Amino acid sequence: MPKQTGGNALLDVNFIMKKAGISERMKVADFGCGASGHFVFPASKLVGNQGVVYAVDILKTSLETLDKRINQENIKNIQTVWSDLEIYRATKIDGGSLDIGLLINTLYQSHKRIEVIRESVRMVKQGGKIMVVEWEDASLPFGPPAEERVKIDALKKVAQKLGLKMIEEFDAGEYHYGVIFEKL
Numbered sequence: 001m002p003k004q005t006g007g008n009a010l011l012d013v014n015f016i017m018k019k020a021g022i023s024e025r026m027k028v029a030d031f032g033c034g035a036s037g038h039f040v041f042p043a044s045k046l047v048g049n050q051g052v053v054y055a056v057d058i059l060k061t062s063l064e065t066l067d068k069r070i071n072q073e074n075i076k077n078i079q080t081v082w083s084d085l086e087i088y089r090a091t092k093i094d095g096g097s098l099d100i101g102l103l104i105n106t107l108y109q110s111h112k113r114i115e116v117i118r119e120s121v122r123m124v125k126q127g128g129k130i131m132v133v134e135w136e137d138a139s140l141p142f143g144p145p146a147e148e149r150v151k152i153d154a155l156k157k158v159a160q161k162l163g164l165k166m167i168e169e170f171d172a173g174e175y176h177y178g179v180i181f182e183k184l
Contacts (some may be wrong), residue, residue, distance in 0.1 A: 008105055009040040011133065011173050014058045016104065019170060019178060022046040026099040026178055031120050032106030035062035037069065037078075038177040039102055052097050085119045086112040096125045104133040105176075107150045112132045114158050121162050124183045130164060133178045140179055143175060152177055 005113055016039065026047045030039050035053040040055045047053055055066050055078055063080040070078050083091035086108075101120045106112045120130055134150040135143045143149075156166055156179070165182035172178035 008034065008036070010141050010160065010175055011038075011104070013039060013042050016131075016172065016178070017042050017046060019168075019172075019180065020102065021129065022100060024048045024183055025050045025054050026101045027054075027097055028102065029056055029081075029123060030097050030102045030104070031056045031116070032103065032109065033057050033062070033066070033067040033121075035059070039104055040066065040078060041069075041075075043102075044075055047077060049070060049077060051077055053078045054081050054098075055079070055168060056083050056085065058082070058084050085116045086110060088115065088122065089120055090121060091123060093123045095122050098124045099128050101128070101130045102133075103130065105135070106135055107155075108144045108148050109131065113150065113155075114162075117158055119127050121164060121183060126183055129167075130159075130181045130183065131181075132159075132180060132181070133172045136175055136177055137154070138175070140175060143174050152179065155179065163164055 002049045022043050028043050033040050040053055043053045057063055066080050092127045110116050137149050161179050163184050165184055167182050168180040
């Protein structure tokens with residue numbers, strides 16, 4: 001298994017999966033999944049053979065790395081999807097088809113956060129959930145610069161405008177917060 005680097009290594013995968021409520025037969029997408037598949041592979045085990053996990057990223061090299069592991073381990077329920085989440089309807093996943101969308105350490109990397117959330121919301125079904133996990137708004141010697149961190153209050157306002165209802169806010173680790181939204 002590849003060594004975990006970056007912000008995802010600071011997150012407890014089992015805790016995140018449990019908080020998200022991922023279970024058998026679900027359709028889940030990890031938006032901005034990265035090359036390690038830090039959340040993709042654990043989600044794959046939870047959804048089982050009759051579920052599906054979409055590993056979505058803009059970097060083709062990340063998806064190629066994931067595809068190698070998927071093929072090596074003969075995993076049948078993960079599909080890699082290349083997409084620019086900043087463009088509405090760019091992602092080749094049917095609208096209203098996902099049970100859960102994960103935006104974990106993704107939004108801070110974009111200057112078009114509203115567009116990314118909007119595209120994620122499009123794919124989640126009514127009553128489905130979107131989990132956002134982002135860096136705390138604190139001055140730390142690591143992680144993204146303070147000006148690139150996603151402010152939780154701004155996130156809540158945008159989510160509400162896009163038809164999401166906040167159902168839970170939680171500490172996602174020492175340096176991260178998490179919010180779970182439901183699509184109305």
